[in-house]
Amino acid sequence: MSIGTEPGPIGATTDLLSVEDLVVHFPIRRGLVVERTVGHVRAVDGVSLGIAAGRTYGLVGESGCGKTTFGRAVLRLEEPTGGRVRLDGTEVTGLRSDRLRRFRSRMQMVFQDPLGSLNPRHNVDMLLAEPLKVHGVGSRSEQRRLAIETLDAVGLPSSVLERYPHEFSGGQRQRLGIARALMLRPDLVICDEPVSALDVSIQAQVMNLLEQLQGEFNLTYLVIAHDLAVVRHMSDRVGVMYLGNLVEEADSEAIYDDPRHPYTKALLSAVPQPDPEAEADRERIILKGDLPSPADPPSGCRFRTRCPWAADICAEEVPVWREVGDGHRVACHFDL
Amino acid sequence: MALLEVEDLRVSFGETRAVDGVDFQVDEGQVVGLVGESGCGKSVTSLAIMGLLPRRAASVAGAARYDGVDLFSLPRGEMRRLRGPDLAMVFQDPLSSLNPVVQIGRQITEVLERHRGMRGEAARKEAVHLLDRVGIPDPARRLGEYPHQLSGGMRQRVLIAISVACAPRLLIADEPTTALDVTIQAQILELLKDLVDSEGTALLMITHDLGVVAGLCDEVNVLYSGRVVESAPARDLFARPTHPYTVGLLNSIPRLDLPIHEPLRPIRGSIADVIGWNDGCAFAPRCDRVAEECVAGEPPLIGAAHMHRCVRAEEVA
Amino acid sequence: MTPAKIEKLERLVEAGAQARTAESGSLWRQSFRRLRRSPMAIAGGAIVGVFVLVAVLGPWIAPYDPTAQRWGDEVFLNRNVFPGPRAENWFGLDHLGRDMFSRMIVGARQTLLVGVVATLIGFAAGAAVGGTAAAAGTFGGRWGQRIEAVIMRAVDVALSIPMLLLALSVAALLGPSLTTVMIAVGVAQIPIFARLLRGSMLAQAHSDYVLAAISLGVPKGRIVISHIFPNSLGPVIVQATLVLATAIIEAAALSYLGLGNPDPGNPEWGTMLADAQRFLSGAPQLAIYPAVGIIVTALGFTLLGEAMRESLDPRLRRQG
Numbered sequence: 023m024s025i026g027t028e029p030g031p032i033g034a035t036t037d038l039l040s041v042e043d044l045v046v047h048f049p050i051r052r053g054l055v056v057e058r059t060v061g062h063v064r065a066v067d068g069v070s071l072g073i074a075a076g077r078t079y080g081l082v083g084e085s086g087c088g089k090t091t092f093g094r095a096v097l098r099l100e101e102p103t104g105g106r107v108r109l110d111g112t113e114v115t116g117l118r119s120d121r122l123r124r125f126r127s128r129m130q131m132v133f134q135d136p137l138g139s140l141n142p143r144h145n146v147d148m149l150l151a152e153p154l155k156v157h158g159v160g161s162r163s164e165q166r167r168l169a170i171e172t173l174d175a176v177g178l179p180s181s182v183l184e185r186y187p188h189e190f191s192g193g194q195r196q197r198l199g200i201a202r203a204l205m206l207r208p209d210l211v212i213c214d215e216p217v218s219a220l221d222v223s224i225q226a227q228v229m230n231l232l233e234q235l236q237g238e239f240n241l242t243y244l245v246i247a248h249d250l251a252v253v254r255h256m257s258d259r260v261g262v263m264y265l266g267n268l269v270e271e272a273d274s275e276a277i278y279d280d281p282r283h284p285y286t287k288a289l290l291s292a293v294p295q296p297d298p299e300a301e302a303d304r305e306r307i308i309l310k311g312d313l314p315s316p317a318d319p320p321s322g323c324r325f326r327t328r329c330p331w332a333a334d335i336c337a338e339e340v341p342v343w344r345e346v347g348d349g350h351r352v353a354c355h356f357d358l
Numbered sequence: 359m360a361l362l363e364v365e366d367l368r369v370s371f372g373e374t375r376a377v378d379g380v381d382f383q384v385d386e387g388q389v390v391g392l393v394g395e396s397g398c399g400k401s402v403t404s405l406a407i408m409g410l411l412p413r414r415a416a417s418v419a420g421a422a423r424y425d426g427v428d429l430f431s432l433p434r435g436e437m438r439r440l441r442g443p444d445l446a447m448v449f450q451d452p453l454s455s456l457n458p459v460v461q462i463g464r465q466i467t468e469v470l471e472r473h474r475g476m477r478g479e480a481a482r483k484e485a486v487h488l489l490d491r492v493g494i495p496d497p498a499r500r501l502g503e504y505p506h507q508l509s510g511g512m513r514q515r516v517l518i519a520i521s522v523a524c525a526p527r528l529l530i531a532d533e534p535t536t537a538l539d540v541t542i543q544a545q546i547l548e549l550l551k552d553l554v555d556s557e558g559t560a561l562l563m564i565t566h567d568l569g570v571v572a573g574l575c576d577e578v579n580v581l582y583s584g585r586v587v588e589s590a591p592a593r594d595l596f597a598r599p600t601h602p603y604t605v606g607l608l609n610s611i612p613r614l615d616l617p618i619h620e621p622l623r624p625i626r627g628s629i630a631d632v633i634g635w636n637d638g639c640a641f642a643p644r645c646d647r648v649a650e651e652c653v654a655g656e657p658p659l660i661g662a663a664h665m666h667r668c669v670r671a672e673e674v675a
Numbered sequence: 676m677t678p679a680k681i682e683k684l685e686r687l688v689e690a691g692a693q694a695r696t697a698e699s700g701s702l703w704r705q706s707f708r709r710l711r712r713s714p715m716a717i718a719g720g721a722i723v724g725v726f727v728l729v730a731v732l733g734p735w736i737a738p739y740d741p742t743a744q745r746w747g748d749e750v751f752l753n754r755n756v757f758p759g760p761r762a763e764n765w766f767g768l769d770h771l772g773r774d775m776f777s778r779m780i781v782g783a784r785q786t787l788l789v790g791v792v793a794t795l796i797g798f799a800a801g802a803a804v805g806g807t808a809a810a811a812g813t814f815g816g817r818w819g820q821r822i823e824a825v826i827m828r829a830v831d832v833a834l835s836i837p838m839l840l841l842a843l844s845v846a847a848l849l850g851p852s853l854t855t856v857m858i859a860v861g862v863a864q865i866p867i868f869a870r871l872l873r874g875s876m877l878a879q880a881h882s883d884y885v886l887a888a889i890s891l892g893v894p895k896g897r898i899v900i901s902h903i904f905p906n907s908l909g910p911v912i913v914q915a916t917l918v919l920a921t922a923i924i925e926a927a928a929l930s931y932l933g934l935g936n937p938d939p940g941n942p943e944w945g946t947m948l949a950d951a952q953r954f955l956s957g958a959p960q961l962a963i964y965p966a967v968g969i970i971v972t973a974l975g976f977t978l979l980g981e982a983m984r985e986s987l988d989p990r991l992r993r994q995g
Binding site: 094097099123124125126127129130131133135138139140141142143145152153156157186188199202206 | 701702703705882883884886887888889890891892893894897902905906
């Protein structure tokens with residue numbers, strides 16, 4: 023989604039959002055009377071990335087890779103175990119209760135399940151006015167005007183104000199979810215699987231809408247999705263996550279044209295395309311087995327248990343980041 | 359003669375018409391796709407064929423001829439005997455399709471006992487063979503495990519193993535990979551393809567994913583609002599989509615094989631918006647090309663090998 | 676295209692763009708609409724409606740004063756003579772020569788009062804306990820979780836005490852009276868309501884819309900009050916209706932055991948049943964009237980509660 027500004031220098035200090043070595047571990051507790059911690063689920067295990075203002079960063083990975091937890095930890099909806107998150111110079115990870123609550127107006131979230139994320143007993147008016155109320159924005163009539171304005175921006179008429187979430191179709195509900203996220207005019211919007219619960223024909227409407235709103239409201243997006251085509255379409259820059267780690271990061275075009283990490287290669291080759299001719303003679307990398315448990319990740323490179331190119335070194339050493347092109351970095355021992 | 363021939367299938371739940379005159383056929387060893395979005399009637403069609411719709415709630419009309427025998431006029435007992443050795447089905451959610459309190463091995467041998475008369479050690483051996491066949495590592499040990507101990511992909515493999523235990527002539531797969539990750543989906547699709555190629559099983563693939571259809575199917579039927587709106591050999595359909603709905607669907611999906619940031623051209627509105635619309639073409643309220651003749655009456659399915667249900671197809675193309 | 680059809684098409688597209696109209700209104704209103712279609716709700720509602728009407732209008736529709744021993748000279752206890760139903764006394768006379776029909780009608784009020792007040796006590800106190808536990812456990816950090824654990828263990832202990840025993844202890848403490856019965860039955864319901872509301876609130880606390888509220892910066896207290904609590908009430912309201920039925924039976928049982936209203940002047944079904952046991956062999960009808968009254972009323976509330984459970988069911992709610 024490259025509306026507006028030209029791409030800036032990658033990893034520059036002008037990043038609106040910068041995440042450094044973010045770690046989220048969930049303790050595994052056992053015991054009936056006295057609970058003790060018997061281990062940790064390493065949901066996110068040291069992820070760093072930066073997003074320039076007005077751009078879209080796509081975070082892609084399969085279920086269990088920690089992408090959702092990462093998004094929530096950035097917004098402090100999940101408490102990070104370690105690392106730093108900075109938004110426009112403010113260290114989000116250092117904010118304490120009430121300051122954090124007030125700071126939330128600058129970073130918002132769009133959820134996967136549009137129905138589940140809307141309180142079923144609140145009508146649209148209440149849904150949209152609530153963020154304004156709790157942040158003390160405007161009078162009642164101004165709140166209503168803002169609500170109508172935002173509804174208009176997401177393509178819904180003001181007549182829906184009195185309606186309840188269950189009265190809308192899936193696509194309309196997602197529009198409501200987006201409208202609510204925009205009510206406080208945030209800088210950063212994290213979209214967690216924004217279209218995966220929707221029908222194909224509706225997905226495109228919502229993607230186009232998000233694209234249009236980015237220009238209109240000056241938004242910076244972090245798009246989290248499992249669908250590589252969706253991420254490619256929406257993002258300027260893409261990071262691929264596997265088992266709590268980022269394994270490859272590059273500009274959208276580079277990562278899809280020239281994937282360097284075996285996992286990225288396998289992911290890309292696994293997506294079926296609506297083109298029988300291409301499908302017939304496509305080379306597929308079929309990965310062995312399933313995702314290992316994030317409570318007990320493999321030593322060295324975490325992908326090695328499923329990697330077709332795995333060698334001895336992969337079990338012994340954790341691969342370090344290598345620059346393989348302009349802003350294209352990969353965490354793999356081999357130059358594939 | 360076609361292995362399965364569905365003719366003018368109509369299913370309604372009270373006032374709601376879920377399937378509204380669907381025709382298609384599946385030949386021996388062929389892979390046929392039923393593709394459409396939620397609410398298009400694709401799953402109801404498959405359940406109707408399998409005789410799995412609740413009899414009190416659903417009224418089924420039309421015919422589904424398997425090997426020339428109308429499945430809808432078969433007594434229940436006969437139908438039950440067909441399920442397994444002739445017709446088998448794989449569902450989207452493998453966890454709820456497996457009995458949670460029965461070991462994997464027992465669930466497979468049960469089918470082998472009932473339909474192939476195998477007992478004891480012979481059944482056990484065949485179960486191990488089947489699990490190995492669907493690519494489950496260490497199959498002998500897996501026999502004693504319960505469904506919750508397996509991952510989603512493994513469960514789907516077990517389900518496929520159970521379905522192919524009797525070497526059915528027709529396998530109906532209802533969104534078998536929708537709940538799975540893309541790398542696991544690739545494994546399962548590969549497995550299905552392999553079954554079709556090596557055993558000559560015919561496959562009716564029900565999915566919303568045009569990519570899955572393109573990679574797997576010989577023939578494709580596009581469903582919209584309970585009707586087939588386009589039906590063609592897969593290569594033909596993707597090369598020359600004719601019905602505006604098919605075109606709209608193809609324009610709606612971001613693709614990895616097209617230039618980056620290619621704009622998407624979605625279909626306007628949603629199917630939920632036009633409930634109660636029954637004048638002429640069901641797609642008319644969402645169609646860009648709508649004209650007077652579209653609402654004059656329901657357009658018929660026209661064409662020979664490449665059929666479509668659009669009266670303006672020629673003018674637009 | 677004919678103008679009429681173009682118009683219809685436009686209208687449909689327009690209606691679609693606005694929202695679906697099939698099931699409109701808030702969830703409460705929608706549930707109520709479903710409720711009205713349920714035969715179980717209609718039957719239960721009819722029974723409860725008649726019962727409430729009688730309870731409210733009792734003194735005005737009763738043909739005689741329920742406490743007046745007008746026909747005392749027609750009853751002979753030692754010879755087991757209790758005049759049965761007749762033209763002037765539809766349900767016959769009781770052991771003191773009072774009109775049974777009038778006593779039943781006037782007694783409905785006390786019975787309803789006991790049920791409603793007992794349930795309200797259980798509901799209010801239980802909701803306070805369970806709500807506090809859930810709120811503390813969800814948003815109170817480590818200390819909150821400890822508070823929740825202590826509260827819930829106490830509730831578990833209370834739950835393990837047989838309800839009748841609990842009610843009897845309260846009654847023994849306060850002495851026999853109608854208030855005693857209400858408090859006793861109500862207190863016995865507290866742990867049930869507390870558990871139910873806490874469970875329901877915890878389930879809601881993990882929903883996406885609560886996460887959305889947190890991400891919007893809604894304060895914790897407001898999230899509990901305006902998001903979690905209203906969405907957790909459904910099962911509790913159903914339970915309250917069902918508890919009303921058991922409360923009436925419980926109250927009757929306590930009255931029967933002699934812990935109810937000692938004042939014979941003010942009729943109440945449970946007390947009437949207790950009085951009737953002395954004459955069970957000679958005049959079983961004296962027990963049958965209040966017993967049937969209690970059973971039918973309890974059945975009415977149970978039917979209504981079950982119908983409400985169905986109409987509030989979240990699985991149905993998700994449809995559409």
